[in-house]
Amino acid sequence: MTDVGTTGAAASRPSRRVIRKTALTAHVLCSVGWVGAVGAFLSLVVVASTTIGAKRAALLVAAAVVTQAVIVPLALASTVSGVLSSLVSPWGLVRHYWVLAKLALTSVATVVLLLQLRPILELGAQPVLDQAPGPSPTATVSSLLSLLVHAGGGLVVLVVITILGLWKPRGQIRPRRPSRSTQTAR
């Protein structure tokens, strides 16, 4: 019986490792992609704020597309994959301070992103309205400033999240429960 149990545990171990590595790979891909996409968005908005006319309109449409098609899916995927990755890893979700800090910052960044989605999409649609007597350029400039502040702040938060994930600063909220084998040995 013991042999069967040992064999079963040994057989399940590689699959757990594969799940852990897969979740971590997905999380790193989504998170790094999120940072890069926000950088691309920021560059589009910066250039759009320094130009006028059709070029600005095209840049704002591109920024809206990048947000809707890349940033939002990557943000949601990064949050979900991060939670899954922590649950299948020894770090746990609420076991270490740095994991909890990452989760809090990621949640805040995702919520702010979702709140900003509507203004971004409206700015992307604004050039069409500009054909007719529409919103004043002053309004667009203030909207762009708002986007710059939010995107810049978001990028800073994402960099902090990346540093936390790489450095893994010390501090344990609650200790890891001893494994079943350890309890048996005692």
Next chain:
Amino acid sequence: MKFRRRAGGPAFGPGGRGPARGRQADSEGYAEPLDVAGPGRAVPRWVKVFVLVAAVLAILLLVVFMTGFGGPHGPGRHLGAPSDQLSTDVAWAQGPALPAR
């Protein structure tokens, strides 16, 4: 010129000042900090700094919300009803309404 080394060492990495030193690897070679639970376990300094910065930023945001800084494009717009943003833009750009003669 001599530099005096800090007694606690860096806050990050294997030599960091935390509740425990060193790292423990599990059966799969997964390194994990060797923190020891106990009643005397202190919250790390970086966590205190992190919470302090977060609290200051939250208070700043609250002040901005309360004062309405930034006009319709400020953070206060997140609190409002889901009205048409473009019409708000136009109203903001046109400035205050003139009194009727």
